[in-house]
Amino acid sequence: MFDVRFIERVLPALLDGLWITLAIAFLAFAIAVPWGLCAAILHRRGGLAAALTGGYVQLVRNTPVLIQLYLVYYGLPMAGIMLSAFACGVLVLAFQTGGYAAEIFRGSLASISVRQFEAASALGMAPFARWRHVILPQLFLRSLPALTNQAATIIKDTAQVGVIAVMDMNKVGQIWLEKSGNPFDVFIALAAVYLVVTTVVGLAGRLIERRLSFVQ
Amino acid sequence: MRSYIPGTDVAGSRWRNPAANDTAAPLSRGEFLSLAAALLVTGCSGSDSKSAATALPADASRLDIVIARDKLIVGTYSTSPPLAFINPDGELAGFEIDLARAIAKDLLGDSEKVEFVVLNAAGRFPAVLTGKIDFGLCSTSITGDRAARVAFTPPYLDTGGTVIARRDAGLTHVRQLNDPRFTYALLNNPGSIERAEQELPRAKTIVLDNPAAILLATKVGRATAFNIDRAIAHQYVADNPDLMLLDTSGTVYNHVSGNAIFLKPGDFKWWLFLSTWMNELRGGSRYAQYRTLYLRWFDKEPPPQRFYDVSRY
Incomplete structure (x- = not known):
């Protein structure tokens, strides 16, 4: 059923593309989390x-x-703004994930009792200190499971940036598919790598969650 | 000759999957993977090629399945004028669309008995390998790698590489593109990528998924030039006065390749029918029909029926 030798040939190429996938996912997530937090606070x-x-x-x-990828990649040049395909991919995924992160933070914020804000004020804490020492630690801990899920989602969403010419792992896979006419082994190899990466992200999220559980 | 199976209703309601047994056997791992891949890649828009067939043997040729189903299901593109594109009336049209209709006419007696499944480059081979479509007619060149996985008929069109550039780039020959100042767009086609690496190693390259995308990338200024099949290139240049064909003489772009119908390998009867049909069209008794189609879509004479003068022998 599986052509193991073919998969062995494909995997090194996919792993080259994996670095682009991880770079886009990491940068987009790094932008999306603070962006989503700001949106939730606003x-x-x-x-x-x-x-x-x-x-x-x-x-x-x-x-x-x-659609967002197409609009940014093809639309911005018409407005005289020429960003690289990589930058367009990061921006769109950060914009997208930021929206979901905002909802995650908004839900977590709603679960923190308003009395904690009042108690921190009564102790004379400045607004920044209130957030820094009282609210944010709880907020991140409560948001962590959903944020971990979002991190896995963003890794999978990077599979779409190939439409704007980013040579991510999925795009490399598509080229191999075109070259070989052997879709299933390419898909199996791609799915396996995505599975491994998202599983590692999920485990890392759980580990961080456990380490930070003392906050509660 | 069309075969009607007793106990079935040709109009539809009692047609069933030819591979299905009455005792609803569970899917094998291979069948499950094939089905899942076809759904993922080609979406759910196309008809299941097996759903309308009758109780044919599980190893029935696709030829028998198509006749029993009374409909041809063909994979095509929609962004490759004049081969296959959406016309102003919103309908699929083009040389490849007409070829599919001609096959349906000969096979089923009606050129309308064909359903087109619009595919993208990544979906075309899975679609045919999983039986989602009967064959693919989507500007696909024969290559050695591909021939190891899918079966090809003889080519229906000689094609090759051309390079189209923005007129304002001031280029005339493709070798002038070999400069880091220029960006060159191409399809995610290994042949195109290899040619770019060989001929234009210094130019920046962007790899996109379909002809419409590389055309748009060039039009909005993301690319200076792009590589496309010869058959499509002439239409693009005719429709876009801001673009021009570059001279490719002396380069690897000056090659000839063949676009052919591709189908699932291992079905000799189906392959033989399609291959015989194609041979007759390009160089046999149906050459006049080929010439008519060629003139209609390319506005020029096709290659001759024979390379020698038949009247001398």
Whole structure:
């Protein structure tokens, strides 16, 4: 059924593409988390800020990544902005994941009792110190399982950046598929590598969760 | 001759999967993987090629299945004018579309008895290997690697590489592209990638998925030039005055390859029918039909029926 020798030939090429996949996922996630946190905090303030962040979340949740990639990659040059395909991929995935991260943080924030804010104020803590020492540690811990899930999702979403000419692992796989006309072994190899990487991310998330559990 | 199986309703409701037994056997691992891959890659839009067939033997030729189903299911592209594209009326049209209709006419007596499944480059081989389509007719060149995995008929079209550049780039020959200032777009086709590595190692390259994408990339300025099949190139240049064909003389782009129908290997009867049909079209009794189609879509004479003068022998 499986052509093991063929998979052995494909794997080194896929692993070359894996570095691009991981680089995009890492950078996009590194941008998306603080971006989502800012959006969640702004949303909590209510008024215009809440309306804007709500609109942003609706926009990213209700439009496909693929369309966003096309719009940024082909649309920006028409406005005179020429970003590399790699940068377009990072931006779109960060924008997309930021929206989901904002929702994750918003939910976690809602689960923290408002009395904790009041108690920190009563102790004379400045707003920044309140967030830094009281709210954020709990917020991250409560958000961690969902953020880990989002990290795995972003790795899988990178499979779409090939449409804008980024040579990620999936794109390398597509080229091998074209070359060989042997789709199944290529797909099996691709799926196996994605599975290993996302499993490692999931385990790392759980490990961090366990280490930080003392906060609660 | 069309075969009707007693106990079945040709109109549809009692047609069933030819490979299915009445005792609903569980899917084997191979069948499951094949099915999952076909769904993933080609989506769910196309018809299941087996759903309308009758109780034919499990090892029935695709030829018998198509006749029993009374419909041909063909994989095609939709962004490769004049081979296969969406016309202003929103319908699939082109040289390859007409070829598929001509096969349906000869096989089933009606050129309308064909269903087109629009594929992308990554989905075309899985679609045929899983039986999702009866064959693929999507600007596919014969290569040695591919021939090891899928079966090809004789080619229906001589094609080759061309390079189209933005007119404002001021280029005339493809070798002038070999400069880091220029970006060269190409399809994720190993042949194109190898030619770019060989001929244009200094140019930046971007690899995209379909002809429409590389055309758009060049139009918006992401690429200076792109590589495309000769048959498609002339249409693009005719439709876009800001683009021009580059001289490829003396380079690896000056090659000839053959676009052919591809099908699942191992089905000799089906392959023999399609190959015989194609031979007759390109160089036999149906050459006049080939010439008509060629003139219609390429606006020029096709290659001659024979390379020698038949009247002398």
